[in-house]
Amino acid sequence: MKRYRNGEIWDFEHEVAVASNRQVILGLDGGTTSTVCICMPIMPFSDTLPDPLPVLARAVAGCSNHNSVGETAARETLEQVMADALSKSGSNRSAVRAVCLAVSGVNHPTDEQRILTWLRDIFPSHVKLYVRNDAVAALASGTMGKLHGCVLIAGTGTIAYGFTEDGREARAAGAGPVLGDWGSGYGIAALALTAVIRAHDGRGPHTMLESTILQTLGLSSADELIGKFIFSSLTVSETSQKWFGSVTKWTYADPSWARIAALVPVVVSCAEAGDEVANKILKEAVQELALSVKAVVQRLGLCGEDEKNSFPLVMVGGVLEANQRWDIGREVMDFISKDYPGALPIRPKVEPAVGAALLAWNDLMKECLQEAYRS
Amino acid sequence: MKRYRNGEIWDFEHEVAVASNRQVILGLDGGTTSTVCICMPIMPFSDTLPDPLPVLARAVAGCSNHNSVGETAARETLEQVMADALSKSGSNRSAVRAVCLAVSGVNHPTDEQRILTWLRDIFPSHVKLYVRNDAVAALASGTMGKLHGCVLIAGTGTIAYGFTEDGREARAAGAGPVLGDWGSGYGIAALALTAVIRAHDGRGPHTMLESTILQTLGLSSADELIGKFIFSSLTVSETSQKWFGSVTKWTYADPSWARIAALVPVVVSCAEAGDEVANKILKEAVQELALSVKAVVQRLGLCGEDEKNSFPLVMVGGVLEANQRWDIGREVMDFISKDYPGALPIRPKVEPAVGAALLAWNDLMKECLQEAYRS
Incomplete structure (x- = not known):
């Protein structure tokens, strides 16, 4: 420009x-x-x-x-x-x-x-x-343009934000990766990377995520995922590792959260292929995202006293828009509808x-x- | 110098x-x-x-x-x-x-x-x-100086590393905060901070951690924990928030993992005072740390075929050394001993x-x- x-x-x-x-x-x-x-x-x-x-x-x-x-x-x-x-x-x-x-x-x-x-x-x-x-x-x-209802954003990060017609507002999540935005794209992908490491070092079950993620990233071993911030109580490795060069490590090479979140489609494809670990990660993400919305709806009383009032529920972000067989957005909506049948899903045009x-x-x-x- | x-x-x-x-x-x-x-x-x-x-x-x-x-x-x-x-x-x-x-x-x-x-x-x-x-x-x-047995380090980060007498070696964890070092000091403290946010926004149960952590950090509200990396699929806040100044936010103000890990004693004191959430966090950390050791012991066969051979288990790092009523190191050891009665705990002098x-x-x-x- x-x-x-x-x-x-x-x-x-x-x-x-x-x-x-x-x-x-x-x-x-x-x-x-x-x-x-x-x-x-x-x-x-x-x-x-x-x-x-x-x-x-x-x-x-x-x-x-x-x-x-x-x-x-x-x-x-x-x-x-x-x-x-x-x-x-x-x-x-x-x-x-x-x-x-x-x-x-x-x-x-x-x-x-x-x-x-x-x-x-x-x-x-x-x-x-x-x-x-x-x-x-x-x-x-x-x-x-009307400030009424709840929005759920789930892209790299996630946040739920709601308004009542009389101007009260509430939010849930949106606190970033350290503070438990577990249903976010970043959260899903970080759990998938973690599952790869845990399968590799013997702490977790084998998963299709290992070969699929390594292939996607062009890496030959899960060791290459381990970054330069490997730390212990004794010394911190970023110094020595950066200093002495070392193999290019993927996870911490670029601290951009979005770069990690971009792995979500890989997790979805593994889940669709029947991988248990990937399925578990996505199911937990669905519950987390639904929980954020429920917390906002509850605090604002958007659903009315009988919990059946209708209210707009705007859903945006790559995690919710993935139009695949394993449809995270639809699963989140199903979860929310059970408690609040009046939630009216809207995909912004x-x-x-x-x-x-x-x-x-x-x-x-x-x-x-x-x-x-x-x- | x-x-x-x-x-x-x-x-x-x-x-x-x-x-x-x-x-x-x-x-x-x-x-x-x-x-x-x-x-x-x-x-x-x-x-x-x-x-x-x-x-x-x-x-x-x-x-x-x-x-x-x-x-x-x-x-x-x-x-x-x-x-x-x-x-x-x-x-x-x-x-x-x-x-x-x-x-x-x-x-x-x-x-x-x-x-x-x-x-x-x-x-x-x-x-x-x-x-x-x-x-x-x-x-x-x-x-x-003898390379035999397993070491568990749990300070800011965590890693388990083991050697057999014939020179084979294996490690578990030590992959950093993004990749599931969940029993580390950073991992424990991040879960505690997350519990505070979740109690605050209605996603999680009330916990003593909220008032105790806020008091420790000199903050008046959980909102102040939420950092400048609050992100969504739409925009990334670090720009605008940094740019326009804004209230000092704690979590992301200094990206040092050690600064977050320093909250572990607060979590321990809440657990000792009977807080359920804090207790759950510590119990899960114990399982995670024990799991790292078990993964290494298993892969190297340090415990022998009958799983009863003795081997040195060196334990170091602030998380394991906290000599309080809720003793994480002792709990980890108890967990490991159940599977491997031959594990000989050593605190280095x-x-x-x-x-x-x-x-x-x-x-x-x-x-x-x-x-x-x-x-």
């Missing part, structure tokens, strides 16, 4: 001939691999949204990872992707009514406040600004950045209606 | 008046937090070793972590600690008969070869050089660097005897 020098990001605004007085909303989904910004027009009040949704422009920027590109570049990437979306849609900042930036890790009002302060520097004061956790945008991408835009639109409409009632 | 410029490390050799023609052995235990070198005199042939062992000098250097200090400095640290030990003992390199460098992560002949090549540059060609996995030095620290020196001494004696027989 072309990088503008500071201050030049918004230069296009002097050149663009703004088509009309059409007002727009920006929805952003900010991640490490890519950053997406959607520009939508303000839609008229209505009970049903137009289908397809009128998306004016979609801009994608690369990594906005502060660790990779530094803080200045990360902020610039987000600012740039908003400018790109506006420029592509033939708009400029004066047309913007609301911005919703959905980023994971927003769990505290302090997180929200820092981002809001920075966004406030870019947009005029009448622009409504919303900063939400990315899980909220995922829920909105399934409910078309739009991406989270659109969910973010719809969140902003929904809130904006509510405020407008309230103002209309007051006046 | 004072750093010498290249080549000056061995300058002391010109100044030291070598006391006698006494020959010495160096034993090294190289780690990330510290590096220990022991200088011992060659002891006479004997069935029993002198008690206490005649240690001429002990030198300690700081971190030899290549990641922290760079490759050149890491090598220099090891070279320096050997020079210090020799200098303190009033010896120089011409007095050295053998060097044993014990470093974890030495799992392949290629690892060994790289280190040997570098050691060969420092010492004259008649000096015997041995490079071993640190677990082997731990075993030798319990068996006084000397440190691994001494174990390394004894390994070198033992091998040296064997070679001398063989030469004596041949001539």
